[in-house]
Amino acid sequence: MKKNIIANFIGRFWALISNFLFIPLYIKFLGFESYSIISFTLLIAGIMAVLDAGLSATLSREFARKDITHVEKIRTFKTLEASYLLITFTSILLVFLLSNFLAEKWINLDGYQSSEVAVFLKIISFDIGFQLLYRFYSGGLLGLEKQVKTNFYQIGLGILRNGLVVLIIIFYPRLDVFFLWQTISTILFTLLIKLSLEKDLIGKVSIGFSTKIEKVILRKNWGFAGGMLLIAIIAAFNTQMDKIVITKLLSLKSLGYYTLALSISQVLIAIANPISIALLPKFTSEYSQGNNEKASLIFNKSSILVSILVFAVMANMSFFAKDLIWIWTGNLALADEAKIYLPVISLSMSMLALATLPYQLAIANGYTKLNNILGISSLLITIPGYFFATKYYGAMGAASVFCGVQIITTFIYVFFINKKFIKSNIITDIYWKQFILPFCIAGIVAFLFSKIPLLVDNNRIFSLIWIGIATFATLMISLFVLVSIKELKQLVNLKKK
Template sequence: MKKNIIANFVGRFWGILSNFLFIPLYIKYLGFESYSVISFTLMIAGIMAVLDGGLTATLSREFARRDNDITEKRNIFKNLETLYFIVIFICILSIFVSSDYVADKWLKINTITPDRISFFLKIISFEIGFQLLLRFYMGGLLGLEKQVEANIVQVGWGIFRNGLVVLAIIYFPTLEMFFAWQAIATIVFTIITKIFLDKIVLGIYTLNFNFKIEKQILSKVWQFASGMLLIALVSAFNTQMDKLAISKLLSIENLGYYTLAVSLCQGLIILVNPIATALLPRFTAFFSTDKHQEARLLFTRMSVLVSILVFSIMMVMSFFAKDLIWVWTGNELLAEKTRHLVPIVAMAYAMFAIQFLPYNIAIANGYTKLNNVLGIISLFATIPGYFFVTKYYGAIGAASVFCGVQIVTTIIYLFFINKKFIKSDIIKDIYWRQFVLPFLIAGIVAYLFSKIPILVDNSRIFSLVWIGIATFATLMISLFVLVPIKDIKQLINLKKK
């Protein structure tokens, strides 16, 4: 498990690094309005992810189960893969057909014609479809605990898709080149990952597609998959509705500012996701063999560490927001226009990250009902809330609705998952140790560091070093206050319980 966590951290660290490296270059060579168009396509990709229908999570879970033999895993894989080809066809077709309407009626763009926007959307329809398929194959690798291999694919894909495209737009600074490059890179890596996964599951390198749908296999997984579909549908509304409202009611530049803040704060998700990804197969194995005490102990220890990590970085992001964006982009105007969004968005994504481990507990037990109930209830607030608040308060209103929903959802979600599966003291062990204490300690330390005058105000390098020192100090102080010395020693020595 240590190897898998380290591999996942490397993969997700690349996600953070690529954001910091490449987004400023996209803005530099294509312009901020073009970056705002890219932001809109990212929102479309987030919405279309609902078409996954829980198939990726189902494949990962079935591969992780200890009570499935290799023959059964092969049958499940071929059936789900067949369904996924239908998914990507629907994805590509729906974006392709609606591109003219979206370009002409939805977006408020001054310098790019609707015909060009429509052409961009037609290109990205293929990129988004194959991106879904790539993540499906990567989900299979993760379920088999081939997480080193999955992260090699992730990093390689990121380098070719998000990194080398910079070389292309330096010489051909157009969105046509940008989107075409990304689409080709995604298609190529999807094929490579398909071949590699076939070798593991089927025992041979192949690109043969054995289309297969068996009623017996589908009846076995449909309940879990349908629950995941509803989760994905609700999640798409709850995580993309803010951007959808901004893109409809405000100028495309406002979407760019908001997406810039989101891109920074999503680092919290990227940091926690490797831990959660590595732990899900372990939780699944524990619960499928009735080792509930081992699962509870693992959850309790890891949740405290996740909370320390999340709240420490969130607080530094909040108190150093303007400096962070300036260091990142080198653009003081962008930093000024975005900084007020960062604390709100960071709090929202911190709450979202805190939900990862209890969510994995639920998935390990095939329990999706709570996610669906909470998600559907939240829609009654978010659907009217985003459009109403955004209309009168702009992007900061959308961010506030998103943050409020995540806070309430997290508190309720922790309560019910603990009651059903973990059975700890909800006030002392969950809310106090994993929520309130890490939040307060990290907030105090980060705030004190933000009040210390920086000796060299106009140096981006010095500012980055100072922010790094503040982050490290916040993490270390929180760790030594909240985690017993024996657990810290065990963590340092990388010992397994």
């Protein structure tokens, strides 16, 4: 399991580094207005992800189970693959047909004609469809506990899709060329990861796709997949509605500034996801064999590590917001515009990051009911809240609503997951030790470091080193206060000695 966690960290670290490396280059060679359109296409991709219908998670879960035969796993794969081809086609068709409407009626443009944007959306419709299909095959590899291989493909895709495109736009600084390159890259790696999954699962590869759908397989998995679909729909509303409303009510530049802060905050999810993804097959295996206490022990030991890591980074993001954006983009004007969003959004993403482990615990048990109840309930706040807050307070209003909802729902979600599966003391073991204490310690240490004057001003490299020192010190102090040496060894090993 340690090898899988390390592989996931490398994959997520690459995704994070690629963001920091490439987004400033996109802005430099294409312009900030073009980056705002790129942000809008990412928003569409996030919305269309609901068409996954829970099939990727279903495939991963079925592959990780120990109580079904290998033949059943192959039958499940072939049925779900055939179903997913329909999803891919539907995704491409929807974005393609809606491209003119979105370009003309939904977004507020400054530097591009609506006809140009419609062409961009038609190109990325294929990219979005094959991103979904790629995610499906990736979920299969993760279910087989092939995290090393999965991250190998993920890094390769990132290099080709997001890295080498920089060389293209240096000579051809056009958005249509940018999107076309990304689409071709996604299609290529989707085919490669498909062949790899088939070789590991079946022992041979095929350039064809399954077209046979067994109704008995669909009926068997519909309960879990249906729950995951509802979760995805609700999550799309709760995580994308802020950007949807900003796009509709404000300019695309506002979305660009907001997305800059959101992109930096993704590091918090990148911290938690490698651990949670690696632990899902382990949780599924332990619960399917009735080892509930062992699963709870693994959860508690890994949760405290995630909390300390997330809050240490989040606190320094908040207190060094302007410096981080300036270091990243090299543009003080952008940093001044985007800095106000980073503290609020980073706290929101921290809550999402801390919910990943209990979420994986629920998925391992096929339990999706709570996600749907909380998600639907939160929509009663977010749908009117985003429109009202954005109309009167701009993008900061949207960020504040997003933050408030994530804090409330995470605390409630953790309470009920603990009650159903973990059965620890919710006040002392969860809220106090995993939320309040790490948050307070990290906040105090990061605040003190932010008040120390820099010896060299207006130097991006020196500022980055200083923020790195502050973050490392925050992490070490939090570990020293909250975790004993014995517990730290157990955290590293992720198992009881």
